Amino acid sequence: MRLTIDTMTYGPDGLARTDEGKAVFVSGGLIGDTVEARITDDGPSFSRAVVEEVLEPSADRVQAPCPFIGICGGCPWGGLSHESQLAAKEENLRSALTRIGKFSPEEVAELMRPIRHTKEPWGYRNKVELAPVREGGRFRLGMHGRDASQVIKVDSCPLFDKKHAKAIKAVTGALGFLGNSRDLELERVGIRSSRRTGALEIALWTPTGAFPRAQVSRVLSDAVRATSVVRVMSKGEKRARRVAGVEALAGEGSWTEKVSEENMRLSAPSFFQVNTKAAEILIDLVMEALDPQPDEFGIDLYCGAGTFTLPLARRCDFVSAVESYGPAVRDLRRNLDIANLTNVDVIGGDAVREFPDEDADVLVVDPPRAGLAPEAIRLIASTSAHDVAYVSCDPATLARDLRRFVDEGTFRPVWATPVDLFPQTFHCETVVRLARA
16 A cells, blocks of 8 residues: 555554555655555554555655664664654644644644753663573573564663663673573663763663672672662562562662752662653643742652752742652652752652642642543642642643633633654653643
8 A cells, every 4th residue: 555654643654645645554664755554453543554665755764873773672662753753743732732632723733832951862761771682592681672572782872861871782691601691580770870960870670589699799890880780679460560678789879860959769669761862841830830939838749859849949938749759759759868858748649539638839740651640630620839840751641631721610721842862762741831710
């Protein structure tokens, strides 16, 4: 089937339409391409296809520095110019606000602000993860392919911080050597780096139990100059693994990063944005949305290790910060100590069940991809907050939640700013300012 890709979806695929108007999601197609495509799944309302041949390449196609585009899952949009990526991400947000949020085109036009981004579309990641695989009796590490069953052998990744570019090859070589002499039971391996602090951490995720600590520490220390080597022990069913503990095998036992004016220390299980410079854009937008004053009280829901809590606490009289993930709670307390901030009440637990008793003047929420539960929206509405900053990693759940706020009649969205935290992918963060209706 000959198809022309009209737009990029919120996913790795391009979207085309048949002569009859049926939608076709095309793997390997970029906006503007005319392709020969093979249908792989022909459903009643849409089809899926893969590119067999690019007949007329898009004017927006570029030569990327990665040879694994279309094979590795890390940069599905890597063959598209950054300008086109930014335009597609803006359009994906507009589409979600219209289709799912039921906002009119005029309302969307009034809400949307231009996408924000850094100057580095490559080399921005402070973290990569490697997956273990055993093939033909041989053990190796690699990156997940677009096909989830594939693990791609790589020596470097152009998305990863250039300061520690050689760490990937060094770590895969060292652990490959060890893994072929004994079973390390590795579940995954994380590498975190900071060009600002010089920190480099290697995190080995394994089940609980015996582990050759001294040998692994020695071999990794010989291979790469890491400031920290840790083992993250997990237990439980495969789909619901939980962290049972973290032990330092060498070095500091945690990773450090400088974000805006804050020095943060994070344990390997804690979440932190993979793009430090773009995370600073998020912080600036949240502070712009809330405009916190010295006499005001703030609430930070789903606060993690303190990315927004710390700058909010420097501007507010008092902050209640809620986080359910144990390692992040511990990191937050440590980061508050480092910052010498004593005006924060750290609450460990679910954001709904442990919603702060104190009222709020300003409130920030940074929920997981699933967005806010209806009860969370009602609780936020019950406060006297004059502004809410909603940080979202999913346009669909964001649009749904904004519509719920509007239907509640308590808050209305004032502006929405997409932020390109993940160049070369379809993912995009958004900060929305909600004001009391």
